[in-house]
Amino acid sequence: MTYDPNNIFAKILRGEIPCQKVYEDDHVLAFNDIAPQAPVHILVIPKGAYKTVEDFGLNAGAGEIKAFYMAVAKIVEEQALNLDGFRTISNSGINGGQEVPHYHLHILGGKKLGPMLAKAA
Numbered sequence: 001m002t003y004d005p006n007n008i009f010a011k012i013l014r015g016e017i018p019c020q021k022v023y024e025d026d027h028v029l030a031f032n033d034i035a036p037q038a039p040v041h042i043l044v045i046p047k048g049a050y051k052t053v054e055d056f057g058l059n060a061g062a063g064e065i066k067a068f069y070m071a072v073a074k075i076v077e078e079q080a081l082n083l084d085g086f087r088t089i090s091n092s093g094i095n096g097g098q099e100v101p102h103y104h105l106h107i108l109g110g111k112k113l114g115p116m117l118a119k120a121a
Protein backbone atom coordinates (compact mmCIF):
# COMPACT_ATOMS: atom_id res chain seq x y z
CA MET A 1 0.00 0.00 0.00
CA THR A 2 1.44 3.34 -1.00
CA TYR A 3 1.03 6.48 1.11
CA ASP A 4 -2.14 8.40 0.22
CA PRO A 5 -1.21 12.10 0.08
CA ASN A 6 -4.91 13.02 0.28
CA ASN A 7 -5.48 11.52 3.73
CA ILE A 8 -6.90 13.98 6.24
CA PHE A 9 -3.72 14.31 8.31
CA ALA A 10 -1.69 15.09 5.18
CA LYS A 11 -4.21 17.86 4.48
CA ILE A 12 -3.78 19.16 8.04
CA LEU A 13 0.00 19.14 7.58
CA ARG A 14 -0.34 21.15 4.35
CA GLY A 15 -2.63 23.64 6.12
CA GLU A 16 -5.61 22.74 3.92
CA ILE A 17 -7.69 21.71 6.95
CA PRO A 18 -7.49 23.43 10.35
CA CYS A 19 -6.56 21.70 13.58
CA GLN A 20 -6.39 22.60 17.26
CA LYS A 21 -2.62 22.55 17.53
CA VAL A 22 -1.07 21.38 20.79
CA TYR A 23 2.60 21.08 19.75
CA GLU A 24 4.77 21.53 16.66
CA ASP A 25 8.44 21.25 15.76
CA ASP A 26 10.39 20.51 12.58
CA HIS A 27 9.40 16.83 12.55
CA VAL A 28 6.19 16.56 14.56
CA LEU A 29 2.69 18.02 14.81
CA ALA A 30 0.21 17.29 17.61
CA PHE A 31 -3.41 18.38 17.79
CA ASN A 32 -6.64 17.61 19.61
CA ASP A 33 -8.71 14.73 18.26
CA ILE A 34 -11.90 16.01 16.62
CA ALA A 35 -13.98 13.32 18.38
CA PRO A 36 -12.32 12.98 21.79
CA GLN A 37 -12.69 9.67 23.62
CA ALA A 38 -11.39 11.08 26.92
CA PRO A 39 -11.02 14.53 28.56
CA VAL A 40 -7.57 14.71 26.97
CA HIS A 41 -7.26 13.13 23.52
CA ILE A 42 -4.30 14.32 21.49
CA LEU A 43 -2.98 12.93 18.20
CA VAL A 44 0.77 13.06 17.58
CA ILE A 45 1.89 12.69 13.98
CA PRO A 46 5.24 12.79 12.21
CA LYS A 47 5.48 15.35 9.41
CA GLY A 48 6.97 12.71 7.12
CA ALA A 49 4.75 10.54 4.93
CA TYR A 50 4.51 7.32 7.00
CA LYS A 51 1.41 5.11 6.93
CA THR A 52 1.74 3.02 10.09
CA VAL A 53 3.92 2.47 13.14
CA GLU A 54 5.93 -0.18 11.33
CA ASP A 55 6.43 2.08 8.30
CA PHE A 56 7.65 4.78 10.69
CA GLY A 57 9.94 2.40 12.60
CA LEU A 58 11.46 0.88 9.47
CA ASN A 59 11.77 3.95 7.27
CA ALA A 60 11.99 7.11 9.39
CA GLY A 61 15.38 8.57 10.23
CA ALA A 62 16.80 8.42 13.75
CA GLY A 63 16.24 12.16 14.14
CA GLU A 64 12.57 11.86 13.22
CA ILE A 65 12.03 8.98 15.63
CA LYS A 66 13.83 10.77 18.46
CA ALA A 67 11.86 13.96 17.79
CA PHE A 68 8.59 12.00 17.79
CA TYR A 69 9.08 10.48 21.24
CA MET A 70 10.56 13.70 22.64
CA ALA A 71 7.38 15.44 21.50
CA VAL A 72 5.22 12.79 23.18
CA ALA A 73 7.17 13.28 26.43
CA LYS A 74 6.89 17.09 26.25
CA ILE A 75 3.15 16.93 25.62
CA VAL A 76 2.65 14.49 28.49
CA GLU A 77 4.54 16.85 30.83
CA GLU A 78 2.85 20.01 29.52
CA GLN A 79 -0.58 18.46 30.00
CA ALA A 80 0.48 17.10 33.43
CA LEU A 81 -0.63 13.64 32.30
CA ASN A 82 2.39 12.08 34.02
CA LEU A 83 0.82 12.86 37.41
CA ASP A 84 -2.18 10.52 37.19
CA GLY A 85 -1.21 8.42 34.19
CA PHE A 86 -2.42 8.18 30.62
CA ARG A 87 -2.57 5.78 27.66
CA THR A 88 -1.02 5.80 24.21
CA ILE A 89 -2.58 3.85 21.34
CA SER A 90 -1.53 3.32 17.76
CA ASN A 91 -4.05 1.58 15.54
CA SER A 92 -2.63 -0.14 12.47
CA GLY A 93 -4.37 -1.55 9.42
CA ILE A 94 -7.73 -3.30 9.20
CA ASN A 95 -7.52 -5.39 12.38
CA GLY A 96 -6.27 -2.38 14.33
CA GLY A 97 -9.19 -0.27 13.11
CA GLN A 98 -6.94 2.45 11.65
CA GLU A 99 -9.11 5.12 10.00
CA VAL A 100 -6.48 7.60 8.86
CA PRO A 101 -3.55 6.11 6.91
CA HIS A 102 -0.90 8.48 8.28
CA TYR A 103 0.96 7.17 11.34
CA HIS A 104 -0.37 8.70 14.56
CA LEU A 105 -0.19 8.07 18.27
CA HIS A 106 -3.27 8.75 20.38
CA ILE A 107 -2.53 10.19 23.84
CA LEU A 108 -5.53 9.71 26.12
CA GLY A 109 -5.93 10.87 29.70
CA GLY A 110 -7.76 13.01 32.20
CA LYS A 111 -9.75 10.16 33.73
CA LYS A 112 -9.41 6.46 34.54
CA LEU A 113 -9.57 4.84 31.12
CA GLY A 114 -10.80 1.38 32.07
CA PRO A 115 -9.90 -1.88 30.30
CA MET A 116 -7.47 -1.72 27.40
CA LEU A 117 -9.92 -3.40 25.00
CA ALA A 118 -13.71 -3.36 24.86
CA LYS A 119 -15.11 -6.72 25.94
CA ALA A 120 -16.32 -8.90 23.06
CA ALA A 121 -20.11 -8.88 22.60
Ligand code: AMP
Pocket residue numbers: 008017019031032033034035036043090091097098099100101
Ligand atom coordinates in the same frame (compact mmCIF):
# COMPACT_ATOMS: atom_id res chain seq x y z
P1 AMP B 1 -7.45 5.93 13.95
O1 AMP B 1 -8.75 5.17 14.02
O2 AMP B 1 -6.42 5.41 14.90
O3 AMP B 1 -6.96 6.04 12.52
O4 AMP B 1 -7.78 7.38 14.49
C1 AMP B 1 -8.07 8.47 13.66
C2 AMP B 1 -8.49 9.58 14.58
O5 AMP B 1 -8.48 10.78 13.85
C3 AMP B 1 -9.92 9.43 15.15
O6 AMP B 1 -9.84 9.41 16.58
C4 AMP B 1 -10.65 10.66 14.63
O7 AMP B 1 -11.56 11.20 15.55
C5 AMP B 1 -9.49 11.60 14.34
N1 AMP B 1 -9.74 12.63 13.32
C6 AMP B 1 -10.29 12.46 12.09
N2 AMP B 1 -10.33 13.63 11.43
C7 AMP B 1 -9.79 14.56 12.25
C8 AMP B 1 -9.54 15.95 12.14
N3 AMP B 1 -9.87 16.66 11.03
N4 AMP B 1 -8.96 16.58 13.19
C9 AMP B 1 -8.65 15.91 14.31
N5 AMP B 1 -8.85 14.59 14.47
C10 AMP B 1 -9.41 13.92 13.45
